[in-house]
Amino acid sequence: MSQSEDTKSKLIRSAIKVFSEKGYFNAKVSDIVKDAGYAQGTFYLYFSSKEDIFLHIVKLIVGQIDELIQKYKNKKDKQNISQTIYSFSEEMFLLLYSYKEVAYIFFFQLLCMQENFKEVYVSTYKKFIDFYTELFCEFDNKDIIAGLIVSYGEKLLKFDLLIEKKDINKVISEFNQAVKLILRGIVK
Helix, strand or coil: CCHHHHHHHHHHHHHHHHHHHHHHHHCCHHHHHHHHCCCHHHHHHHCCCHHHHHHHHHHHHHHHHHHHHHHHHHHCCCCCHHHHHHHHHHHHHHHHHHCHHHHHHHHHHHCCCCHHHHHHHHHHHHHHHHHHHHHCCCCCCHHHHHHHHHHHHHHHHHHHHHHCCCCHHHHHHHHHHHHHHHHCCCCC
């Protein structure tokens, strides 16, 4: 990793830490650079604003989501769709849990206020719908099944995990129970 990449990575790690501790609105660029050990001018070599670095962080997370979706698209087992969903959802919930503070800020502080965050949300939501629709491509109600699974997963993420701060393993278990109910009589 070059020094430039290392500096940018340190700024991103510090931004995640500062946003997690202070929230979006109370975090300042000066807090980020202080935590990273750089002068404020260094920040502006890589990012134009606090919003820019936060959007960069969100896009990094979405990149990891994309990788997981691709992994399970390539790995899907048409004989055992349920197991594919359980494995995919467990990895996805664990990924989002590792960024729970960033996810909280995204959903509850910025999503309704910033158009560029809405675009990321809608695009990512569609990726989930497309993943599940493709998984159920042989079924008549594939769009409904996909919508139910994605919507319930989003409910668990936003309310159970981020607001109520339930244990991640309980959230994953509850999602798996919901998938069993949704798929009862539809798949093996």
